Amino acid sequence: MNLMSLPDPVAVERVDALLSHLGLRIERIVSRGQASPAGFWYDQAEGEWVLVLAGAARLRFEDETDARVLGPGDWLDIAPHRRHRVDWTDPAVPTVWLAVFYR
C-alpha cells in the first residue's frame, strides 16, 4: 500500500496499521477535517512520534498556550501521558499522518 494512495472519504478518521512488533506500532492516519472532541485530551501510556505527510493540522499540548501548526515534513515526539489534542485538521484536503507508537 502506498501511503499517498488514499481511501475514499469517510466521516471518521481512517487508521491503517503498517507494522506491529512488540512495543512498536506504525500507523497511517488520514484525517479529513476531524478534530478531537471539545474538552478531550489524549493521555497515552505510549510515546508517539508523529509526522505529517500531507495536509495541515494544529496540535495542542495542554502544557502549552499555543497550538503547534503542522504541515508536510513537520514532526513531533509526544511523551507518554503528555496530554494533547488535535485542534484542527484542514477540511479542504486530506491530512496524512505517520504515527509511530512505542513503549
Next chain:
Amino acid sequence: MNLMSLPDPVAVERVDALLSHLGLRIERIVSRGQASPAGFWYDQAEGEWVLVLAGAARLRFEDETDARVLGPGDWLDIAPHRRHRVDWTDPAVPTVWLAVFYR
C-alpha cells in the same frame, strides 16, 4: 527540523537522528544518487521499516530477483538479517528516506 528542509548537497548520504529510545531509532536519510558499493549487502541485526518521502530509489533483496522500485509514499519492512542493498537512487533529485530501526 522540517523533514523536507534539506541540507546543502554533500558527497555522502546525510543521516539525521530524529528519535532514539531504547531499541528504537528514527532517522532521516537524504541520498543524492548514492548507492551501495558493488557487491555490498546490508545485514542488520535490527529490523528496519523504511519509507520514501521524496525522490526515487531501487532497493534489492538478495533473496529476490528484481529490485523494488520505490517512490514517495512507498514503504518496506526489512526483517533483521534479510540481506539487501540500495541499487540506485535518483541522481537528479534528493531521495528522502524515513527509517525506523527497531529490536
